[in-house]
Amino acid sequence: MKTKGWLIYEEKHAEKNKAFIEWFLGEANELGIKLDFILQSRISFGIQNNELVILLDQESIDSPDFVIMRNIDPLFNEQLERMRIPCFNSHHVSLICNDKARTHQYLAGKGISMLETYFTTADELLTGNRPLPFPFVIKTRTGRGGGDVYKVEDLQQLEAVHDQLSTRSIIAQPLAGIPGKDLRVYVLGREIVGAVLRSNQKSFKANFTLGGQAEAYSLTEEELNVVNKIIEQFDFGLVGIDFLFDEDGRLLFNEIEDVVGCRTLCITSNINIVKLYLEFILQKLSTGETFT
Numbered sequence: 119m120k121t122k123g124w125l126i127y128e129e130k131h132a133e134k135n136k137a138f139i140e141w142f143l144g145e146a147n148e149l150g151i152k153l154d155f156i157l158q159s160r161i162s163f164g165i166q167n168n169e170l171v172i173l174l175d176q177e178s179i180d181s182p183d184f185v186i187m188r189n190i191d192p193l194f195n196e197q198l199e200r201m202r203i204p205c206f207n208s209h210h211v212s213l214i215c216n217d218k219a220r221t222h223q224y225l226a227g228k229g230i231s232m233l234e235t236y237f238t239t240a241d242e243l244l245t246g247n248r249p250l251p252f253p254f255v256i257k258t259r260t261g262r263g264g265g266d267v268y269k270v271e272d273l274q275q276l277e278a279v280h281d282q283l284s285t286r287s288i289i290a291q292p293l294a295g296i297p298g299k300d301l302r303v304y305v306l307g308r309e310i311v312g313a314v315l316r317s318n319q320k321s322f323k324a325n326f327t328l329g330g331q332a333e334a335y336s337l338t339e340e341e342l343n344v345v346n347k348i349i350e351q352f353d354f355g356l357v358g359i360d361f362l363f364d365e366d367g368r369l370l371f372n373e374i375e376d377v378v379g380c381r382t383l384c385i386t387s388n389i390n391i392v393k394l395y396l397e398f399i400l401q402k403l404s405t406g407e408t409f410t
């Protein structure tokens with residue numbers, strides 16, 4: 119019987135990623151996988167008659183053999199796993215990595231360099247409880263794409279950012295040594311598949327979606343060691359591990375993208391990341407490694 123999978127997106131994200139979704143469906147077909155593209159909004163989940171349940175269009179369904187979750191909802195990832203449906207990425211990866219505070223907390227003390235980081239709110243900083251001198255960077259715990267990241271140089275700028283964020287949970291950090299530059303390392307399971315250096319001359323934020331540049335990057339031995347230390351802490355499917363640079367050009371851990379975009383990898387390499395990901399999933403399913 120054919121392996122059956124679901125590829126789940128929410129509507130807005132799906133619109134922007136049509137080509138990527140088509141690519142998934144095409145490669146799945148080549149590999150003999152029946153992969154269905156499903157919007158999260160068609161799914162309900164919870165408990166029925168004391169049992170965990172997932173409904174599609176309000177109907178009960180045959181469970182898929184695996185799910186590729188390209189939406190951020192760790193509670194759903196956990197529901198799948200509790201129903202013994204392997205989910206990529208796992209609920210643990212989704213829960214930790216979609217929260218910048220949790221990610222820093224989880225990786226601290228494990229020999230991975232990262233900036234001094236505080237978990238706070240703009241309210242708290244404005245009332246004078248500021249563990250860092252100006253200038254510093256603040257960002258919401260759950261922000262993506264650079265939209266909720268601010269450089270704050272003085273009280274006036276803090277007040278302006280406070281208007282935006284007030285009581286939202288944020289992290290605060292000093293400015294990294296080399297602003298406007300960061301490194302994304304694409305990881306599949308325990309393997310590093312590629313690395314992309316992203317830079318922006320016009321902003322301290324290197325996000326590609328904000329108009330940054332991207333180029334292929336070869337990791338040094340020392341950098342490989344750092345990435346491998348992070349890989350050891352998780353059971354990843356496909357993720358992007360992002361780093362800032364200190365003033366000596368050394369890696370500082372920044373964040374892990376659970377629902378990682380692959381555009382920069384595609385334009386800087388010939389790696390067929392989608393095929394590799396599906397093959398990785400088939401391999402995991404065949405060895406029954408998904409629930410160890």
Ligand SMILES: Nc1ncnc2c1ncn2[C@@H]1O[C@H](COP(=O)(O)OP(=O)(O)O)[C@@H](O)[C@H]1O
Nearest residue numbers: 255261262263264291292293294300322323324
């Ligand atoms: N502490 C910092 N110092 C300097 N630049 C930073 C710092 N934090 C983030 N940046 C820059 O801002 C960009 C976006 O921040 P990031 O933490 O990656 O949030 P997002 O999840 O929105 O991408 C980073 O890629 C980096 O270029």
Ligand SMILES: [Mg+2]
Nearest residue numbers: 263264360373
């Ligand atoms: Mg980022």
